[in-house]
Amino acid sequence: MEVMLAPVRDRSNLVLQQFISARKAKQAQIAVLIDPDEYRPGYLAHIVEQAHIGKVDYFFVGGSLVMGNEIHDCIHELKGLTNIPVVVFPGSPNQINEEADALFFLSLISGRNADLLIGRHVESAPVLAGMDLEVLPTGYILVDGGRPTTVSYISNSSPIPNDKPRIAQATALAGQMLGLQLMYLDSGSGAQHHVSLEIIKSVSSTVKVPVIVGGGIRTVEQARAVCEAGANVIVVGNAFEKDPELIIDMAQAVHNVHGVHSNTVSNQ
Numbered sequence: 001m002e003v004m005l006a007p008v009r010d011r012s013n014l015v016l017q018q019f020i021s022a023r024k025a026k027q028a029q030i031a032v033l034i035d036p037d038e039y040r041p042g043y044l045a046h047i048v049e050q051a052h053i054g055k056v057d058y059f060f061v062g063g064s065l066v067m068g069n070e071i072h073d074c075i076h077e078l079k080g081l082t083n084i085p086v087v088v089f090p091g092s093p094n095q096i097n098e099e100a101d102a103l104f105f106l107s108l109i110s111g112r113n114a115d116l117l118i119g120r121h122v123e124s125a126p127v128l129a130g131m132d133l134e135v136l137p138t139g140y141i142l143v144d145g146g147r148p149t150t151v152s153y154i155s156n157s158s159p160i161p162n163d164k165p166r167i168a169q170a171t172a173l174a175g176q177m178l179g180l181q182l183m184y185l186d187s188g189s190g191a192q193h194h195v196s197l198e199i200i201k202s203v204s205s206t207v208k209v210p211v212i213v214g215g216g217i218r219t220v221e222q223a224r225a226v227c228e229a230g231a232n233v234i235v236v237g238n239a240f241e242k243d244p245e246l247i248i249d250m251a252q253a254v255h256n257v258h259g260v261h262s263n264t265v266s267n268q
């Protein structure tokens, strides 16, 4: 029997354009990562308040080991509290949520696990096709952060060594040639070390698409250094969970980074 899919809805690509414009303008941005496993009613109010003061650019919501259904309650509450774009950072297809503004459609291009390169995508595509949710084709590149993290364990894939910028560079280039619109360099939540500045520099100066960097960024100095190396967006989770007041200082430091040299973005 022939399977009929819903017609693909028209989407405006607003969030992707926001990433691209900031990279073109060489203006660094910051995302607050919300782990739905930490969510309980009332948890978000203070974080959102700090994010508004700091003019945070995005909220990312999700994780590789989300145990319950809290992600949907969490996104619902977040959308009621803020107009900052909410992007799902899904660990699995059951984290797809139509209330969010966009979703990273992640291909784990540093790994060789077919399920995370194409398998989950085949399962999710028909669901996403009928939704009014912006889909962001994203190359997800895991980099060794000094200790095994949930994402490296769950994805059953080896991260790229933190001192091998050429491997990261070739991986990101291949992702770009495959048509991916964003690159996400991640050393995993709670990593001992963030992605090395050499890797960030080599990737950001090679690809034309926006580069997002997360994992193990804990201090204002680290945030600044990562942006100066060429990260277009930094993502911070754990450090803000422990100290939501840090959001304001870190956002200010990130927004003060302009004009870092990186490859020119094509007019896509």
Ligand code: 1GP
Binding pocket: 033, 186, 187, 188, 189, 190, 191, 213, 214, 215, 216, 217, 235, 236, 237, 238, 239
């Ligand atoms: C998001 O993994 C990062 O990509 C978040 O890491 O929780 O260590 O900030 P932290």
